[in-house]
Amino acid sequence: MNLYNENMVIIDLDRQETQTRELDLDLVQERIGGAALNQALYQQVSAQEPESDPIIIGTGPLTGTPIPGAGLSVITAKSPVTGQLAHVPILQWIGSEIKYSGFDFIVIKGQAENPVYLWLHDGLADIADAGAIKDQDTWQTTDWIRRQRGDNLIQVISTGSAAANQSPNAQLVLNYWPSADHVGMAKLLGEKKIKAIAFRGLGIIDAENGESLIEEAIQLKDRIRKEVVRRKAGVGSLGPDLGCPDLAGWLKPLVHRNRSCFACPFPCLSFVKYNESPRMIAESEVAEPGLLLTNPQVVAAFYRTGLEVETAMRSLEVCARLGVDPLSAAAALEQNRPQNLEQAKAVIGNLAAASDRADAPLVGADASPFSPWMPNAVTFSVNEGQADAAAAAGDDGKLRNALGYTLGICPLLLLAVPFLDQAALANLLSLGGGEEIDSEKLEEVVGLCLD
Amino acid sequence: MDPIECIGCGACEVVCGFQRDVAFTLTSSSIIVYRAEEKKNYFGLLYKTKTELVTGRPEGVQRAKLGASQPSGGGAGGKEILIRPACDECSDAPCARICPTGAIEMEEA
Numbered sequence: 001m002n003l004y005n006e007n008m009v010i011i012d013l014d015r016q017e018t019q020t021r022e023l024d025l026d027l028v029q030e031r032i033g034g035a036a037l038n039q040a041l042y043q044q045v046s047a048q049e050p051e052s053d054p055i056i057i058g059t060g061p062l063t064g065t066p067i068p069g070a071g072l073s074v075i076t077a078k079s080p081v082t083g084q085l086a087h088v089p090i091l092q093w094i095g096s097e098i099k100y101s102g103f104d105f106i107v108i109k110g111q112a113e114n115p116v117y118l119w120l121h122d123g124l125a126d127i128a129d130a131g132a133i134k135d136q137d138t139w140q141t142t143d144w145i146r147r148q149r150g151d152n153l154i155q156v157i158s159t160g161s162a163a164a165n166q167s168p169n170a171q172l173v174l175n176y177w178p179s180a181d182h183v184g185m186a187k188l189l190g191e192k193k194i195k196a197i198a199f200r201g202l203g204i205i206d207a208e209n210g211e212s213l214i215e216e217a218i219q220l221k222d223r224i225r226k227e228v229v230r231r232k233a234g235v236g237s238l239g240p241d242l243g244c245p246d247l248a249g250w251l252k253p254l255v256h257r258n259r260s261c262f263a264c265p266f267p268c269l270s271f272v273k274y275n276e277s278p279r280m281i282a283e284s285e286v287a288e289p290g291l292l293l294t295n296p297q298v299v300a301a302f303y304r305t306g307l308e309v310e311t312a313m314r315s316l317e318v319c320a321r322l323g324v325d326p327l328s329a330a331a332a333l334e335q336n337r338p339q340n341l342e343q344a345k346a347v348i349g350n351l352a353a354a355s356d357r358a359d360a361p362l363v364g365a366d367a368s369p370f371s372p373w374m375p376n377a378v379t380f381s382v383n384e385g386q387a388d389a390a391a392a393a394g395d396d397g398k399l400r401n402a403l404g405y406t407l408g409i410c411p412l413l414l415l416a417v418p419f420l421d422q423a424a425l426a427n428l429l430s431l432g433g434g435e436e437i438d439s440e441k442l443e444e445v446v447g448l449c450l451d
Numbered sequence: 452m453d454p455i456e457c458i459g460c461g462a463c464e465v466v467c468g469f470q471r472d473v474a475f476t477l478t479s480s481s482i483i484v485y486r487a488e489e490k491k492n493y494f495g496l497l498y499k500t501k502t503e504l505v506t507g508r509p510e511g512v513q514r515a516k517l518g519a520s521q522p523s524g525g526g527a528g529g530k531e532i533l534i535r536p537a538c539d540e541c542s543d544a545p546c547a548r549i550c551p552t553g554a555i556e557m558e559e560a
Binding site: 064065066093100139152153175176202203204205206207210211214217218221224225229233256257258259260261262263264265267271273281282283284286287288289290292 | 455458459460461462465466469472473474475476477478486487488489490491492493494508509510545548549551552
């Protein structure tokens with residue numbers, strides 16, 4: 001089938017078995033993909049095996065194509081923090097690698113007896129022993145898997161000590177960097193004794209009208225760069241929409257280079273260096289010079305702690321290594337007011353071991369099933385600092401989220417690009433998939449995520 | 452090539468691969484985003500022509516004749532370009548057209 005591998009895998013941790021299956025194409029017709037299809041799989045598995053507590057990882061039809069922002073996959077499960085079904089986006093280069101590893105959807109059920117990591121590669125799914133890494137932090141875990149498997153481009157969803165302790169403050173980490181998991185998905189992995197999930201593949205994605213899809217991608221990219229992004233870059237550019245107008249200025253002394261996720265023309269990821277000069281552009285001997293800032297709400301939360309920027313960034317690195325939700329950490333840091341980095345580390349370390357969730361007001365605030373990692377609007381494309389647009393985007397934001405999570409496109413980009421609307425997305429889907437889908441059908445399907 | 456402008460999106464790899472395999476893939480392009488030093492945030496472009504290997508480091512571009520001793524560094528992540536097919540010099544240069552920042556531009560011969 002165009003845009004998919006037509007491949008899914010069921011990983012049964014109770015039986016230590018994996019079973020590859022053909023993708024149910026009728027379900028794809030009905031649910032298109034991403035969060036909408038994940039939700040259907042979750043409901044199917046839960047109905048048949050209520051004790052299995054399934055986790056579904058799914059790609060969208062556009063994931064892995066050169067359409068702007070098409071690097072998203074989704075993890076869907078019942079959040080141990082909110083008790084509700086939740087969808088967490090997987091971005092950077094991991095979302096696309098899931099599809100290139102040969103799998104469109106992955107169902108994980110049951111619980112392992114001993115710590116394991118899942119290794120999905122070129123259509124093969126292995127349950128591997130994680131004894132050597134069970135006590136390692138997330139950075140050590142990703143390094144170990146990449147060394148063990150001989151490939152620095154393996155993409156890893158990792159967990160740290162917070163997940164191992166089954167703390168509700170646990171967060172998934174993407175390779176080395178904080179994710180958009182603010183609903184304790186990592187706690188769920190910890191309960192299942194999954195230390196990490198690794199992906200790598202030499203996949204090929206067919207498209208019906210691939211050349212036309214590429215032309216559309218180029219024209220969209222040109223228009224996005226000219227009318228929306230212009231020269232904006234870095235997480236600091238989102239400061240006004242996060243309620244932190246001086247975010248860029250606060251970060252500026254540490255910012256090295258900005259970069260983007262797979263196929264995205266907006267480089268909203270900022271790398272900060274504090275273990276060497278951020279002006280060091282050439283490769284140096286310093287193995288771990290800093291941190292990639294991947295989550296706008298997290299950066300804003302750390303700005304609001306009042307910590308000096310380097311202390312804040314080093315504290316965020318501790319969150320990433322331990323796999324602690326930085327929103328929980330920021331709330332605790334604001335409350336405890338640490339005087340130095342050692343005190344901040346102690347606060348974060350306590351969260352990794354805590355059995356209670358630290359107050360993190362964004363989680364579940366509007367009962368949305370989607371991660372609260374983004375601002376409610378991205379207004380630099382409309383009018384600089386226009387607050388009304390943000391308010392107006394409240395409901396529109398939920399639909400944009402649902403569209404992105406279903407099709408495999410970053411919802412932050414969709415929020416910033418109003419002309420990438422339902423009709424345009426339906427056209428892209430029709431071009432690539434080869435079957436006509438209209439915007440009404442698209443809205444009907446993505447609406448299922450909002451029920 | 453202006454590697455410091457690269458934002459590491461990889462769209463160039465995907466569209467170049469499509470020219471060869473008529474499908475979206477990252478295995479057959481003549482241009483690669485070098486991204487094997489993720490913790491250092493050290494990334495750039497590797498590009499293979501019929502006669503040269505062009506290493507687009509963020510600090511500057513190096514060119515070497517294929518078969519001569521190659522520029523150092525890059526580790527295992529850099530060596531892959533050597534087994535890729537050489538650039539077909541497509542007249543419409545989709546890699547340059549899809550690049551969002553102008554890090555890749557097509558030059559007239």
